Amino acid sequence: METPSTPSPTSSLLLWYNTQNWHAFTNEAIVLPAVSGSLSLISSITIMAIIIRSKQNTQYHRILFLMSFFDSLVSFAFALTSLPMPREVQDNEFYNYQGPSFGTIETCEAQAFTILFGLAMVVFSNTLLNTYYLLTIRYHISEDKFRKFGEPIFFLISIPISLVMPVLFLRRGHFNPGPYEAHCDLSLFPLECFFEGVDCIHGDPSTLEGSVAIYRNFSISIIAVQSIFLIVTMIMILLTTCNPCTKNNEERDNVERAFARSQNRNISLQAGMYIGAWFLTWFFNACSFFEKENSSIAALSDFFLPLQGFFNLLIFVYLKVVSYRSIHEDSKNTFEIIRMLFSSPQSFLDRYNTISNLEFLTEVFPVRSAPKLADVSIGENSESKLKQYEKLEEHEPEFTGGIASYTGLSNVSQLSPLNFPENHKRSHYHKVQLGVKIKGNENKEIQAKSGKIRFDSENVIIEPKVSGSAPNLESFQSDLNEETK
Numbered sequence: 001m002e003t004p005s006t007p008s009p010t011s012s013l014l015l016w017y018n019t020q021n022w023h024a025f026t027n028e029a030i031v032l033p034a035v036s037g038s039l040s041l042i043s044s045i046t047i048m049a050i051i052i053r054s055k056q057n058t059q060y061h062r063i064l065f066l067m068s069f070f071d072s073l074v075s076f077a078f079a080l081t082s083l084p085m086p087r088e089v090q091d092n093e094f095y096n097y098q099g100p101s102f103g104t105i106e107t108c109e110a111q112a113f114t115i116l117f118g119l120a121m122v123v124f125s126n127t128l129l130n131t132y133y134l135l136t137i138r139y140h141i142s143e144d145k146f147r148k149f150g151e152p153i154f155f156l157i158s159i160p161i162s163l164v165m166p167v168l169f170l171r172r173g174h175f176n177p178g179p180y181e182a183h184c185d186l187s188l189f190p191l192e193c194f195f196e197g198v199d200c201i202h203g204d205p206s207t208l209e210g211s212v213a214i215y216r217n218f219s220i221s222i223i224a225v226q227s228i229f230l231i232v233t234m235i236m237i238l239l240t241t242c243n244p245c246t247k248n249n250e251e252r253d254n255v256e257r258a259f260a261r262s263q264n265r266n267i268s269l270q271a272g273m274y275i276g277a278w279f280l281t282w283f284f285n286a287c288s289f290f291e292k293e294n295s296s297i298a299a300l301s302d303f304f305l306p307l308q309g310f311f312n313l314l315i316f317v318y319l320k321v322v323s324y325r326s327i328h329e330d331s332k333n334t335f336e337i338i339r340m341l342f343s344s345p346q347s348f349l350d351r352y353n354t355i356s357n358l359e360f361l362t363e364v365f366p367v368r369s370a371p372k373l374a375d376v377s378i379g380e381n382s383e384s385k386l387k388q389y390e391k392l393e394e395h396e397p398e399f400t401g402g403i404a405s406y407t408g409l410s411n412v413s414q415l416s417p418l419n420f421p422e423n424h425k426r427s428h429y430h431k432v433q434l435g436v437k438i439k440g441n442e443n444k445e446i447q448a449k450s451g452k453i454r455f456d457s458e459n460v461i462i463e464p465k466v467s468g469s470a471p472n473l474e475s476f477q478s479d480l481n482e483e484t485k
Contacts, residue, residue, distance in 0.1 A: 022179040023298040025096040029182035030081050032299060034099075037079030037306040044072035044309035046342075047316055054345035059132060059143045062151075064316065067125035071309040074118035077111045078183065078306040084111040085177045085184060094191040097182060105176075105202050108184040112175035113166045115183065120162035122308055123226055126278060128154050133271060134233045138240040165218060173203040174211045182302075186212055216289060223286045230275045237271055270319060277311035280304055317341065 023029055047068040051061045082089075084103035089095040103111075131150070135141040141150075169175055169186060178187025188208060193200035284300040291297045321337050 022096075023295050024179050024182045025098065026295070027098045028295075028299045029302055030097070030099040032303040033078045033182065033306055034081050036303045036310070037075045037077075040075035040306045040309035041072055041079060043313035044068040044075060047309070047313055048072070050316075050341065050345045059146055060129075062147075063125060063129045063132060064312065067122055067129065068309060068312060070118045070121040070125060071312070073114050074122060075306050075309055077114040077118065080111060081182045082177075084108050086189070088190070089177050092190055095177060097177075099182065101177075105189065108177065109170060109175040112184040112186075113170055116166045116169070117162050120165075120222075121158060123222060124154065124158035124162065126274070127226060127229060128158075129274065130230055130233045130271070134236060137237055165215060168214070169211055172207050172211055174208055176203055186215055220286070220289055223282055227279070227282075230278055234271050234275055270315075273315045273318070277308065277315065280311065281308045 045068075048065055051065050054061075082097045082099040082101050084107040085097070085101035086104055086108060087101055089097065089101050128150070132146060135146060135150070136143075174186050174188070175184050176187040176189035177191075178185045179191065180187075186208070188194060188200050188203040188205055190198075190201060192198040193203075193205060281304055283304070284297055285305045287297050288294075288301045317338060320341050321334055324337050
């Protein structure tokens with residue numbers, strides 16, 4: 001973003017100005033952000049509505065809700081285009097916006113402030129999501145710890161940084177209609193006060209160049225750092241998730257390796273989609289800093305910059321559809337699944353147990369080998385692993401004293417769709433770990449029909465009464481429901 005240079009002689013100001021190819025004064029500058037902003041606004045509201053109605057309070061949903069909230073503000077501000085600008089621009093020959101203006105200087109400032117602050121918070125929310133991926137997958141940070149420490153740190157850092165530029169520019173009066181965007185941006189009002197001998201109604205000409213430099217340098221730095229961060233975290237996630245597939249582990253059977261490979265593909269796809277959405281959203285905007293006179297890049301930036309919410313909805317719905325198909329073999333088509341998700345998200349999630357990307361962690365491993373959690377595979381369709389075990393033709397050999405550990409289920413009803421495999425290929429102890437936590441039942445013990453249930457600070461341990469049999473989740477479902485009310 002640059003301020004226009006002062007022409008000479010001053011008698012030809014209007015002639016000089018009207019010959020400039022200002023993108024903000026084209027139809028594309030009004031139509032493109034209005035369409036994409038409205039689409040993204042509807043998408044973000046849809047995501048928030050599904051999360052609220054489904055009553056899911058997992059970390060993934062919390063982050064996605066936060067991102068959708070700020071994106072809805074930004075998308076709404078973008079979709080308004082020239083509407084919040086002062087009415088005076090319609091009578092000023094220096095402005096030639098293709099959309100109407102019905103606002104004031106204050107509404108113009110509110111629009112520009114919302115866009116700048118909201119975009120920064122969307123960027124930080126995206127960073128938080130990828131940090132959650134990385135810490136959960138690679139460093140095995142629990143959801144409770146992330147919520148206890150990660151979220152406060154996030155807000156302490158993100159909000160002050162996001163407010164620095166908007167507050168500074170607001171105090172300097174630099175949020176005004178300008179020739180570079182069809183919404184309120186960094187400029188002076190009226191535009192004539194760029195030239196000598198014309199007084200400004202709003203904005204300080206002596207500090208505008210500094211504000212533009214701050215905005216340009218800060219924006220380029222944030223885009224560059226965020227892009228590098230996304231690429232690095234993606235590489236680290238891939239290195240972590242590919243480890244179970246490549247190492248020589250004689251303890252793993254073919255079914256587990258096949259499942260791990262499937263999970264790795266799912267994780268890579270999920271992370272890749274969010275990274276792809278980031279680059280689609282910001283690539284053309286970053287290019288516009290270096291190609292200010294390229295109308296095509298400016299138009300692409302106008303269209304893609306407000307689309308973050310739309311991309312998030314596509315990813316969110318796609319993962320739910322994939323999760324459903326990975327668990328259930330029926331004739332429902334994609335549109336039927338999506339209709340169920342939108343019409344009744346609570347029943348959809350309860351029935352099909354399509355929990356979010358990272359809150360459903362599962363791994364089967366031998367207890368006596370004291371495995372590390374580095375081998376945990378993560379993904380929305382983790383339940384399919386249990387399905388694969390159920391399909392094993394080999395009957396249970398000498399399976400004794402099986403232990404199932406359920407860590408932190410926020411809603412015990414989520415256990416109901418699961419069926420612990422009755423037939424095992426292993427002849428030693430097993431543990432199934434699902435990464436969540438049941439609160440308020442620390443250091444308790446109850447007797448269920450099929451065995452003893454012990455609660456500690458982190459786990460629910462089920463020990464079957466009958467030696468040589470696996471615990472049956474359905475048999476102690478009512479006991480758990482009663483105990484955890």
